[in-house]
Ligand SMILES: Nc1ncnc2c1ncn2[C@@H]1O[C@H](COP(=O)(O)OP(=O)(O)OP(=O)(O)O)[C@@H](O)[C@H]1O
């Protein structure tokens with residue numbers, strides 16, 4: 450049980466940590482890339498402005514001063530192009546120019562693809578008239594930028610993975626620390642239940658044996674006292690059953706208390722059905738069995754008897770007169786399947802989960818008022834699970850129920 454809680458806590462922790470770290474990494478990437486791009490753009494604009502100042506109109510033709518020694522200013526991954534107003538290329542320096550016609554509207558333009566190039570187009574205005582005399586397109590290769598972003602992505606990715614791995618180790622340790630006191634108090638509570646029920650058995654036995662002795666000699670006893678004594682015996686029996694159930698639950702949670710031996714489930718179920726025949730006949734319930742001849746499994750006879758008694762008792766108890774109860778058992782591969790059908794009151798869909806809870810009884814079940822405590826199915830479930838099996842229920846309110854038990858032939862206790 451605690452293993453499952455620990456596992457769920459770990460998954461939840463890791464999910465939250467992974468989400469937070471991924472969000473953080475994405476934010477860092479966004480800010481870093483934006484700043485880097487801004488810096489590159491500013492550098493390009495500065496270069497472009499220098500190139501604009503070196504273009505003049507001469508005889509109606511755009512001229513670029515040769516003193517503009519681009520090689521000194523521009524890096525090898527940058528390029529400059531001067532265009533006249535007809536967007537015709539006048540001069541070019543550098544190799545990496547975008548493979549696209551000039552678009553004066555695009556102040557900043559990024560050409561993606563390989564090689565990835567960023568370009569900026571600036572207008573050239575005449576120093577005298579202020580009229581447009583041409584354009585300068587300044588470009589740069591973004592290889593370095595792409596490489597930096599790639600490295601950043603790898604760094605952040607590896608960082609997130611390492612952080613998640615470290616956090617999972619931390620989470621396991623923290624969960625263990627946090628669960629320890631809960632586990633300890635749970636075990637103390639269980640131990641207390643076991644001790645209390647164990648200790649209650651002796652006084653209860655003393656009460657019932659004393660009252661039984663008194664009832665053996667009814668001479669001199671008033672008629673009313675006789676009834677009172679019988680009521681005391683019945684209440685004591687009910688309490689004894691309850692304490693025994695609690696003790697069994699507190700103990701059977703540890704499957705190791707079982708002793709496994711070959712059990713013929715067909716015989717066990719056959720005897721059980723025979724035992725309950727008189728009771729079902731009294732209630733005018735048709736009790737039938739359909740069992741495969743030999744169904745052996747490794748199990749604890751007494752516990753299995755207890756589990757199937759609970760199921761059969763329930764089927765008879767919650768089926769009105771005139772109904773039917775059927776017990777079926779067969780082998781399916783390495784498993785045995787036992788189904789107990791009844792045409793009884795059924796269970797509401799919203800209660801199907803609760804019926805296995807300790808002390809849970811449907812409101813209508815209380816009207817049977819036969820001393821049921823609501824522990825029967827919890828005990829059955831614990832026994833079946835400690836045999837490595839499972840129990841499920843299908844039910845329709847007002848029509849009947851079917852409890853299906855699967856048990857492995859070779860249980861590992
Ligand atoms: N075959 C069934 N048909 C309809 N309701 C059922 C059936 N079996 C169980 N239930 C419902 O589930 C509840 C829990 O069953 P469970 O066997 O745990 O307790 P109980 O029968 O009330 O008491 P006891 O501890 O004596 O078995 C029952 O009170 C009843 O409401």
Ligand SMILES: [Mg+2]
Nearest residue numbers: 759763825826
């Ligand atoms: Mg029951």
